[in-house]
Amino acid sequence: MSEIEISIVSPVYRAESLVDKLVERIISSVSKITDSYEIILVEDCGLDNSWQKIQENCNKYSVVKGIKLSRNYGQQHAIQAGLDASAGRYVITMDCDLQDQPEEIDKLLSKAKEGFEIVVASRKNRQDDFFKKMLSRIFYSTLGYLTETKQDRTVANFVCYHRKAVDAMASLKDHNRYYPMLQQMIGFNYTKVDIEHAEREDGRSSYSFKKRLKLAIDTILTFSDKPLRLTVKFGVFLSFLSICGAITMVVLYIFSDVKAEGWASLALLVSFFSGIIISVLGMVGLYVGRTFESVKHRPTYIVQEKIN
Known part of the structure; x- marks a missing residue:
């Protein structure tokens, strides 16, 4: 006691x-x-x-x-x-x-x-x-x-x-x-x-x-680690949307007169996925930085003065 x-x-x-x-x-x-x-x-x-x-x-x-x-x-x-x-x-x-x-x-x-x-x-x-x-x-x-x-x-x-x-x-x-x-x-x-x-x-x-x-x-x-898992799920979802979009464009190209402008859609896709990649890398970087702080074993606080 x-x-x-x-x-x-x-x-x-x-x-x-x-x-x-x-x-x-x-x-x-x-x-x-x-x-x-x-x-x-x-x-x-x-x-x-x-x-x-x-x-x-x-x-x-x-x-x-x-x-x-x-x-x-x-x-x-x-x-x-x-x-x-x-x-x-x-x-x-x-x-x-x-x-x-x-x-x-x-x-x-x-x-x-x-x-x-x-x-x-x-x-x-x-x-x-x-x-x-x-x-x-x-x-x-x-x-x-x-x-x-x-x-x-x-x-x-x-x-x-x-x-x-x-x-x-x-x-x-x-x-x-x-x-x-x-x-x-x-x-x-x-x-x-x-x-x-x-x-x-x-x-x-x-x-x-x-x-x-x-x-x-x-x-x-x-x-x-849920933010990392959410980004993986989001990436899979975007991949699924991309595949659906590609299939749709192929079907339209074969069975209709609609022709997609290649450069416009390509520019949008590149910008969109570049943003996603940068966001994911930034999140991974935050976790790596947090791990780096932990392995340095620095004290979480330093006492300057004590009384009594």
Whole structure:
């Protein structure tokens, strides 16, 4: 059994106005459950004063630990840094914007103690704008289709892990760390708990459309080969259409007076198939590039500074 009962991990990015509230509410909630806990705040190089706020809270509370990454690695890698530094028997991951409410931690923890290694918070009545909800729906639908997995858009980073699950995910060497997929890969007992999703306490989400698109592409390339299989099927389909077109032209040439202009159809076909070939080569290149990144065995993040 770990010396620490509960670790709370929260990636922090451009959230200097939220750090104090986050720490106070976590301490208020978790101290009612146990005295054996730690709070790990991972600053993902947001270029604001978030790290200074983390330092102040580390000096004020011995249970707060700060990790500053050397550059912006992204939310999933910041979560990984926190998980790697955690020592608790149970580890809670949560966003720093307080839409994941610290008061709900007890609900996740109680469910985990029933024998579940992974307990995920399912957000009821998401407090997001229409555009963000629409992007979320498109993202999860596309990701689920291309990775051939079940994706639930009501869940995010508010999760309670048993130490066994944390260690199992750490053993996976995928360079891209998308935790909803890793949770499915390790195959431990998994369940969901309904929670209330709060409005963002302050500021705006820094998770832009560009970042969401990059996350989607990275995840699909890491966890699925379906895009490659789809291009093969598309190529076979185009070949079938070409054969049908050739047969049609021969029949028309023999049994009717219709004569196809050779150069026009040839130019269109060359342009069309050139585009297809370039697209397929580009997709293969993305997979090769992803493999190249993996075999270099570079660390997924680098820590610049630690406190406590």
